[in-house]
Amino acid sequence: MPEHRTDPPSIKLKSSVKGMEASNILKKTESKLLGERIRQTVFTLGVIKRQYEELETTIRSHVSRDLANRLAEVVERSRNRNTGSARCVKYYDRLREKSSPVLDTTLSQQQERWVVNKSDRELNDDEKSLLAKGMNYAVSPTSIPTIDLITGVELACNKLTDKTEKDQVRAEAVKVIGSSHAPKSNLTPGERKAMKNLRTDESVTILPSDKGRCTVVLNTTDHKQKVDDLLSDANTYTLLKRDPTRKYKEQLRGILKRLCDSDRITKAQYYLLMPSSDTVPRFYGLPKVHKPLSPLRPIVSSIGSVTYQVAKFVADIIAPLVDQSPHHIKNSADFAERMGNLTLHEGEIMVSYDVTGLFTNTPVPDALRVIRRRLEEDVTLPDRTTLSVDDVMELLTFCATSTYMMGLGKIYQQREVFAMGFPVSPLASNIFMEWFEVRALDTAPHVPS
Structure with missing residues (x-):
């Protein structure tokens, strides 16, 4: 059985400062306070x-x-009848009940909540504890990533024009790297072993859930x-015979060069938007564990792809076109405020509708015509x-019609949906x-030509 701390609540400390180092400081301080309390009690x-011996002598x-x-x-006899010792024993037992069973139960409940095992592999306690931390948990490195730090510094120095300033930055970086030490491990030895075992086990795939933030x-x-x-959905995806990355890269370069030559984008924008990598967008799915059979939600990771920077650039331009509908709900607070003034009469009910696969069911040609009309009115x-x-x-x-991705080692084109x-x-x-x-409220929807 693992040992549990049974410190009295009177020495428990709290702080608004978060982090592992802050937690360690609090634990050390609590231990010192407990030692001081024991010394004072003795x-x-x-x-x-x-005093008792002096009174007895008198x-x-x-x-x-x-x-x-x-x-x-x-x-x-009076001292034997005194329940002080019994109270101490009961108090100690209550502390053990609070620190041992409840913590174990809480840990088990957290693992059940944050880890969903749909595989044939039986997970041990260390593996569950590791996975419960989540897919975004930053594991402390076992050594200082010197090469990565030097590379980052050099990339930053390349943007500086003053040689003296470059040398100063490099000198400061060398000083910091030389005096740095690897941080304390934020995983137990068992969790590090579990991470290695799970990483090398090709029989299982570990993903974040579509909703709920569990693993x-x-x-x-x-x-x-x-x-x-x-x-395999032929209505959405088409298998390609070859990688179209180079073709799209050349087409986008031509568009950007024309815009730059006509001063419609700056040189800085030109170099920012110019595709520099040949990364193929990756297709994967997030399991919907809240639904029967846990179907996957299709996701395309386009970071680093040919059109990624241009897509972000265009997204900033069209972003203000959203939220202009009087029926748009900004967030849960906005929804609560609107519902607070709503009165349902007898025979009325409130219903909500959900669009199945909104992105993959939005027709690109129709959406582009709507966006053009909105831009012309803006x-x-x-x-x-x-x-x-x-x-x-x-x-x-160009961004919307050049959507392709790699899945299961093959390259697919997505057909006229987002x-x-x-x-x-x-x-x-x-x-x-x-x-x-907006148009569905008054008349049958039609797409502007």
């Missing part, structure tokens, strides 16, 4: 014992031996089958960009849905 007991000097012995027997463990074969089922567009509506739409159309995980997808889908909702 000292007080010694004083009481001396009483024996004034009464007969028989009477003194009878008084000593009465005091002993899901799937059989790799089951995960591949679910991904294959998604990619008088604040010149405040956000020097690009014309045609320029913005050219970049947006990919989840792409920077412009949520904005484009929301703009289209807001237009659709």
Whole structure:
């Protein structure tokens, strides 16, 4: 059985300062306080014992031996009847109940809540504890990443023009790196072993859940089958014979060069948006553990891809077009405020609707026509960009129609729908849905030509 601290609540400390180092400082301080309390208690007991012995000597000097012995027997019986010791034992037992069973139960409940095992692998306690920390948990390195730090410093120095300033930055970096030490491990030895075992086990795939922030463990074969089922949808994905990265890269370079040569984007924007890598977007799925059979939500990771920077650039331009519908709900507080003034009469009920696969069911051609109309009506567009509506739409159309990804070792093209995980997808889908909702109130929806 693991040992549990049974410190009295009176020495428990709290602090608004968060972090492992702060927690260690509090624990050390609590231990020192407990030691000081024990020292003071021992000292007080010694004083009481001396006072008792002095009183006993005084009483024996004034009464007969028989009477003194009878008084000593009465005091002993009274002390035995005193429940002070029993109270201490009960108090200690209560502390153990609070620190041992409850903590164990809480840890077990956390593991049950934050780790969903859908695989055939039986997870041990260290593996559950590790996975319960979440997929975004930053594991402390076992050594200082010197090469990565030097690389980062050199990249920063390349942007400096003054040689003296570069040398100063490098000197300061060398001083900091040379005096740095690896941080204390934030994993137990068992958890580090568990991390190594899980990392090398190809029979399981570990993913974050679609909702709930828990960690899901799937059989790799089951995960591949679910991904294959998604990619087999011929209405959404088309298998490509070759990698189109180079083709899209050259096309985008041509568009950006033309915009830069005509001074519609700056040189800095040109170099920022110019694709520099050949990273192919990666297709994966997040398990929906809140639904039967845990289907996957398709996600396309486009970070570092040919169109990623351009998509982010265009997203900033069209972002103000969202939230213009009177029916748009900003957040839960906005929803609560609106519902507070709502009165349901007899025979009325409140209902909500959900769009199944909003992004992958938003038609790109229709959404692009809606966004063009909204941009043409937006008088604040010149405040956000020097690009014309045609320029913005050219970049947006290129991003939306060049959506491809790699899944299960094959490359697929996504057909005329938005990919989840792409920077412009949520904005484009929301703009289209807001237009659709507004028109659905009065008349059948139609797409502007």
